[in-house]
Amino acid sequence: MERKYFDVEEIISQVEQKTRSQGGDLLIDYDSCDFSHRLVQPPIVCYLVTTKDERGNLNCAPISMGSAVWGGAPDAAWYFVMGVLGSRQTEKNLRASGECVISYYPYSLLKESHIAGLPLPPGISELEVARLTPVPSSKVSPCGIAECPNNMECRVVHRYEASGTTIFILKIVAVNVSREIYEQDRAHPYQPGMVLADLMYEVSLNGKPERINYMRMDLKQVYRTGDELGDDSAWTGSFCSWMESEERRGRISAKEHEDILRLYERWMEDPDPVGNGGIKAALSARLTELVWKE
Numbered sequence: 001m002e003r004k005y006f007d008v009e010e011i012i013s014q015v016e017q018k019t020r021s022q023g024g025d026l027l028i029d030y031d032s033c034d035f036s037h038r039l040v041q042p043p044i045v046c047y048l049v050t051t052k053d054e055r056g057n058l059n060c061a062p063i064s065m066g067s068a069v070w071g072g073a074p075d076a077a078w079y080f081v082m083g084v085l086g087s088r089q090t091e092k093n094l095r096a097s098g099e100c101v102i103s104y105y106p107y108s109l110l111k112e113s114h115i116a117g118l119p120l121p122p123g124i125s126e127l128e129v130a131r132l133t134p135v136p137s138s139k140v141s142p143c144g145i146a147e148c149p150n151n152m153e154c155r156v157v158h159r160y161e162a163s164g165t166t167i168f169i170l171k172i173v174a175v176n177v178s179r180e181i182y183e184q185d186r187a188h189p190y191q192p193g194m195v196l197a198d199l200m201y202e203v204s205l206n207g208k209p210e211r212i213n214y215m216r217m218d219l220k221q222v223y224r225t226g227d228e229l230g231d232d233s234a235w236t237g238s239f240c241s242w243m244e245s246e247e248r249r250g251r252i253s254a255k256e257h258e259d260i261l262r263l264y265e266r267w268m269e270d271p272d273p274v275g276n277g278g279i280k281a282a283l284s285a286r287l288t289e290l291v292w293k294e
Contacts, residue, residue, distance in 0.1 A: 006035050006039075008035075008040075008282050009190045011035050012028070013035055013173045013229075014033060014034050015028050015033060019283070029204070029205075029206060030127035031206070031280070035245070036204075037141065037204070038204060041065070041199035043202055043203045043215060044064060044066075044067060044202075044292060045060045045064075045104055045194070045199045045200070045201055046062060046063070046064045046199070046200045046201065046202050046214070047062070047063060047064075047103060047104045047105065047216075048061065048062055048063075048081070048102070048103045048105055048116060048145060048148065049061050049062075049067070049090055049100050049101070049102055049125070049147065050058055050101045050143055051089070051090055051093035051094055051097065051099070051100045051142050052090070052093060052095065052097055052099075052114070052140040052141055053089070053097075053123065054091050054120070054144050055125035055271065055272060055273055056098075056124070056273060057122070057124075057271065058116075058125045058126075058127060058134075058143070059090060059093055059117060059122075059125070059126065060116050060125070060126040060127050060132070060144065060145075061088065061089070061090045061092065061117065061126070062105070062113045062116050062117045063084065063090070064149075064202040065082065065083040066080060066081055066082035066083065066102075066185055066191075067080070067081055067083075068080050068081075068172070069081055071171075074293050077171050077172070078158070078171075078172040079169055079170060079171055079172065079190060080102055080152065080154055080169075080172060081167065081168070081169055081170070082167070082168050082170060083162075083165045083166070083167045083168075084101075084165065084166055084168065085164060085165050085166075085167065085275050086164050086166055088121065089122055089208050091166050094156055094159075094168055095166070096157075096168075097141065097142075097156055098144055098156040099140040099153075099154065099155055099156070100140070100142055100150065100154050100156075100210075101137055101140065101142045101144045101145075101151050101153055101154065101273065102151075102152045102154055102168065102170075102241075103144055103145045103150060103151045103152070104148060104149060104150055104194055104199050105145075105147075105148055105199070105200060106149060106197050106198045106200065106253075107198045107199075107200055107214075107216055107223065108147075108198070108226065109132075109147055109148070109200075110200065110214065110223060111225075111226070112130040112131070112132055113200070113225075114132040114212075114225040114226070114229065114230070115129060115229075115291050116130050116167065116244065117236065118219070118229075118230055118236070118291070119231075119236050119237060119238055119242055119268055120237045120287065121239055121268060121271075122266055122268075122271060123267065123271040123280065124196055124267070124280065124283060124284055124287065125231045125284065126283050127143075127145065127228065128288065129284060129287050129291060130291070130294070131288070132145050132146070132147055133145065133146035133147060133150060134146070135176070136216060137151070137153050137174070138153065138174050138176075139153050139173045140153045140154070140155065140173070140174075144176065149177065149178045149181045149194060149197035150175060150177045150178065150181070150194060150197070151174065151176050152174075152175050153172070153173050153174040153175070154170035154171060154172050154173065155170065155171050155173055155195045155272060156168055156169070156170055156171075157169050157171045165223070174232070175287065178197070181194070181197050184196050184227065195217055198216060198264075199216075199217065199224075200214045200215075200216065200226065200240055201214060201215050201216070201217070203205055203215050203222060206214070206234060207224075207227075207241070208233075209227065209231060209232055209233055209235065210232055210234065210235035211224055211225045211226075211227065211230075211235070212224070212225050212261070213241065229246075229291060230242060230245065231245050232245035232248060232249065239264060240261070240264075243257055243260055243261060244257075245248065251290065251293055252278055252290060259286070260283070260286050260287070260290075261284060263279055263283040264283060267279050267280055267283050
């Protein structure tokens with residue numbers, strides 16, 4: 001078998017010089033060089049991670065860098081290994097609380113996962129804006145998600161620093177699973193588990209603006225998050241650039257844009273869910289209305 005070899009360190013150095021990173025993510029693809037990061041990181045199942053900050057504000061983020069692993073005796077357990085950029089709220093919350101819930105998401109939650117990945121202001125609940133339903137956890141403080149086929153309650157047992165990313169090793173302490181999936185799996189001759197939930201696999205990140213391309217387990221079709229929502233020039237962008245994009249699209253008026261930014265500024269000045277709960281509720285309502293507007 002003929003091989004093609006790459007000096008990965010040299011490739012990364014060249015790409016960094018071209019400032020191809022966004023928010024710390026190094027987007028290596030064939031537009032930037034003759035190498036794709038998917039040659040190292042094949043598509044793996046995507047999931048949502050819920051955490052809480054020190055004030056009790058809920059955060060939910062879609063992530064696709066991680067996998068479940070098994071620990072043997074004498075401390076047998078299931079673990080989940082997950083890499084999170086140091087700039088993300090998920091990373092900060094995990095450092096502070098040491099707890100989270102990981103929930104695989106199916107194709108039916110494609111839009112909701114996109115909404116959860118939008119640059120919402122810190123402290124604003126992505127679950128609320130994406131119209132997802134919290135499920136109380138049994139052993140950790142953050143909630144699970146009712147619309148997801150499973151929820152894995154986790155506690156941090158180790159963490160390691162690597163190039164601005166924190167790699168968390170999480171111990172899975174409790175799981176709840178959709179009864180429908182559970183019964184289907186018990187009846188299935190091959191018992192494929194969560195594959196029956198029609199989960200999503202992140203394949204690539206490309207286009208202008210950049211958007212995630214997904215595949216389902218049948219590998220017959222690629223599904224792309226919509227261009228009608230989000231920053232119109234970048235994958236994620238910032239909250240302000242996102243709002244500017246929505247005004248350019250005509251999804252919000254100049255007056256609505258101004259009102260949202262005023263609420264955003266007032267919330268950022270005091271992100272207290274109790275003392276400034278009215279502003280939080282108002283901003284959440286405006287953003288929910290925006291993302292679901294036809």
